[in-house]
Amino acid sequence: MTFMVGIGPFVVIPFVIQAMHGAASLVAWAAGALLALFDGCIWAELGAAMPQAGGSYVFLREAYGPRRWGRLLSFLYIWQTLFQGPLSIASGALGFATYSAYLEQRSVHVARVMQALGGHADHFVAAGVIVLVVLLLYRKITEIGRISVIFTAIVVGTILWVIWGGFRHFDAHQVFDFSEQGQTFSRLLFAGLGYGTVQTIYSYLGYYNVCNLGGEMKDPEHTIPQAIFISILGITGLYLAMQASILSVIPWREAAQSRFIVSTFIERAYGSQWATLATALILVTALGSVFAAMLGYSRVPYAAALDGNFFSVFARIHPTKHFPNVSLLALGATALILSLFLSLFSVIRAILAMRCIIQFVAQGVGLILLHRRWSQERLPFRMWLYPLPVIVAIAGWIGIFISTGRRPMLWSLAAAVAGVLVYLCRAMWLRQWPFESREEVTV
DSSP: OHHHHTTHHHHHHHHHHHHHTSTHHHHHHHHHHHHHHHHHHHHHHHHHHOOOBTTHHHHHHHHHOTTTHHHHHHHHHHHHHHHHHHHHHHHHHHHHHHHTHHHHHHOHHHHHHHHHHGGGHHHHHHHHHHHHHHHHHSSOHHHHHHHHHHHHHHHHHHHHHHHHHHHHTOOHHHHTOOTTTOOOHHHHHHHIIIIIHHHHHHHHTTTTGGGGBGGGSSSHHHHHHHHHHHHHHHHHHHHHHHHHHHHHHSOHHHHTTOSSHHHHHHHHHHOHHHHHHHHHHHHHHHHHHHHHHHHHHHHHHHHHHHTTSSOGGGGOOOTTTOSOHHHHHHHHHHHHHHHTTOOSHHHHHHHHHHHIIIIIIHHHHHHHHHHHHSOGGGOSOOOTTTTHHHHHHHHHHHHHHHHTOHHHHHHHHHHHHHHHHHHHHHHHHHTOTTSOOHHHHHO
């Protein structure tokens, strides 16, 4: 839940309202939740069947065969993780920096620091956040669990505060203001499944993060599905209630133009001092998002290196604290560099485009293949109405991929092609599939 919330909804809400013209934004959030729920069924089955460090890397390898196509697809997943993992981390850190500008307006000391950093203040703040998170993660997983609980409590508490403020000032006429639109429900649903969902699904990403830690938890066959569905349903309720609360207090035309929508909401409902506190809590929430993202992604190259399908240096662990320190430091350094040169919203669509085909769509197809090959005993969790949720999820991710736009799609395809070429060169050097000799294949 910490990874799902982060800074996402606090930054994205005004853009969803602007795109959907007020009350229709609720449909966009609901559509994103449905896609997450259907896709969560895929993750729950795969995670319960293969509770190992690495998540999608292990799923793709086993679904398509560890000696042939599974080796290629799992390598491509690691390849794209080297791009979208640090991009996701950097986007959270940049969101933190963007939202911290509200404090610049309220505090003379913060304003002086920002002025001293010059025109690149946001990038320097984001870089500092990444360094702090690496330091927090440089410890045992048991200590990390306690830190995660603190972040989650702050996340849920902040959103509940917003919801309570909206409940006290609830105005149904303002929340469900469809003036100037004349749209039917079918048109709203179509819009929500299109452009609006591209914006909201970014804030739902993370329900699957528990699968990356499958090798480090107790009773994963039950814990992983429970964590996925509880996270999706819980966050969906919080998002819908928070969106309705904001629309109840701030007219949607004004909310669509706000940079600090939650701070503005708290200021309107409780006063400026409480708004400063709310902003601080949101920044802690963003910090927790970066924390959870870096924790999960750092285990992916580590799992691939242990499997011999990635560079061996990533398999190293800390001699006393027993966590993949090389993988953590490499991802942190890459995210740090990206945070110094990229803007927040220039990467959100690229992140979605890069992940849709190689990860989400490929996993859905892979689960269908596993259902044909594996017995029921090897899949301890079985979704309802199979294969309907899988088909809907695959169609939804293809729609998201197309809706990201031409440039993100082209960059995603270019990265995939480059990954295939790197894999083929490495496979030729190491005499791996498809360059194995007949004798090696027989053995």
